[in-house]
Amino acid sequence: MALEDFAAEMDRCSQCSYCKWIPFDQVKSWRFAKNCPSIAYHNFNSYSARGRYAVARSLIKGQSGYSDTVRKIVFTCMTCGSCDVSCKVCRYNLEPLEMARELKFRLVEDGQGLDEHQAIIESLNKEHNTLGRPRAERGAWADDLDVPRLYADKAEVLFHAGCRFSYDRELQGVARTAVRLLKQAGVDVGIMGQREMCCGGRVYSMGYRETFTRFAQANLKAWDRAGVKTVVTSCADGYHAFKRLYPKLGSQVEVLHTVEFIARLIKEGQLTFRTAVPLTVTYHDPCHLGRQGEPYVPWEGVEKKIKNQIVVYEPRRPRYNGAWGVYDPPRDILRSIPGVELVEMERIREYSWCCGAGGGVREAYPEFSRWTAGERIEEARATGAEALVSACPWCERNFKDAVKALGDSLQVYDIVELVQKAM
Ligand code: SF4
Numbered sequence: 001m002a003l004e005d006f007a008a009e010m011d012r013c014s015q016c017s018y019c020k021w022i023p024f025d026q027v028k029s030w031r032f033a034k035n036c037p038s039i040a041y042h043n044f045n046s047y048s049a050r051g052r053y054a055v056a057r058s059l060i061k062g063q064s065g066y067s068d069t070v071r072k073i074v075f076t077c078m079t080c081g082s083c084d085v086s087c088k089v090c091r092y093n094l095e096p097l098e099m100a101r102e103l104k105f106r107l108v109e110d111g112q113g114l115d116e117h118q119a120i121i122e123s124l125n126k127e128h129n130t131l132g133r134p135r136a137e138r139g140a141w142a143d144d145l146d147v148p149r150l151y152a153d154k155a156e157v158l159f160h161a162g163c164r165f166s167y168d169r170e171l172q173g174v175a176r177t178a179v180r181l182l183k184q185a186g187v188d189v190g191i192m193g194q195r196e197m198c199c200g201g202r203v204y205s206m207g208y209r210e211t212f213t214r215f216a217q218a219n220l221k222a223w224d225r226a227g228v229k230t231v232v233t234s235c236a237d238g239y240h241a242f243k244r245l246y247p248k249l250g251s252q253v254e255v256l257h258t259v260e261f262i263a264r265l266i267k268e269g270q271l272t273f274r275t276a277v278p279l280t281v282t283y284h285d286p287c288h289l290g291r292q293g294e295p296y297v298p299w300e301g302v303e304k305k306i307k308n309q310i311v312v313y314e315p316r317r318p319r320y321n322g323a324w325g326v327y328d329p330p331r332d333i334l335r336s337i338p339g340v341e342l343v344e345m346e347r348i349r350e351y352s353w354c355c356g357a358g359g360g361v362r363e364a365y366p367e368f369s370r371w372t373a374g375e376r377i378e379e380a381r382a383t384g385a386e387a388l389v390s391a392c393p394w395c396e397r398n399f400k401d402a403v404k405a406l407g408d409s410l411q412v413y414d415i416v417e418l419v420q421k422a423m
């Protein structure tokens, strides 16, 4: 698509501002009623979905050009998708998240990208990861694991570690535990080791569509060569890329997040816990596993108007409103760990507040990113929980960094770390 394809939407946005809040029937308190970090932090309409529609309309009509302010408005969107869920409660036919992405694509294509993001693209092109780390060190996290490397071997199931788990030493125990669990369950699993490449999902959300496509195609080719039928990952960004974006490029590979796999093992009685973990926890739904973790539904059709007024789609267009994301498996796991008590925050499931690490914001606007994480930490604190648990290394890293910066004592875990403690 092109930005111009959203021209009708830009006019249809009713400027109602519903996209700035979680749906009103979900609000439990004024303190945690907002949903869009970008407008909440910058407190100026242009930084909301509604404002970005207006900015985009002005750009495509030639009424305004590029400036540092326009760049900041566009790239401070975390592409968390919360506006999209709220907008769909009141409007049937708008896709503010897709439009925000398209706006980023346009700026990047026009050479208006950010230097901070360009550095990531250079790292990706040279080292195949987003963290500027040497390609040769990518597989080191699995050095002590007896698991086939699928550039030399074949297996039906691939565990994809992703950039963050591959290089973040403090977190990568999660990837090792996930692979051990798969092996214990008798799964024919392998990894790509040092030849694993970035999924491309994070740079897609920064506006680099061409780079994403290149990496996605390279991954699909490597999977095909290795006979991979299922990909399991513990990274929510990777999950979203594989589940929602790769099928558009022809992927038919089954995609599972580790929490789905572990919840299935527990249900089938293949995984039981022996050790109690006495901890009151609250669970943070990663945007890319929750509201953006809905399965891809192919659609080709046309937009029509009834009586020149009511917009309809023929055939009916899929409506991603976040409700079918991955919400129950992580909660089922937490409830099955002896000693763990799960208490919920006010904004959960498809109405969850972003961790602050998405859309290239962590890299380009670190202060805003930390503030966003801090808001979630405050919400977690309000539940009385001792620990904030998530299922994505980007959320975990952002929360850990923010907790440290705030001098807070809240514990931060990936759900797999609690599983490991309980085994
Ligand atoms: S909720 Fe949707 S229609 Fe209303 S202002 Fe936001 S983007 Fe526009």
Ligand code: SF4
Residues within 6 Å of the ligand: 035, 036, 037, 038, 039, 047, 048, 049, 076, 077, 078, 079, 080, 081, 082, 083, 084, 097, 100
């Ligand atoms: S995607 Fe997230 S940050 Fe961007 S406008 Fe929507 S709610 Fe705000």
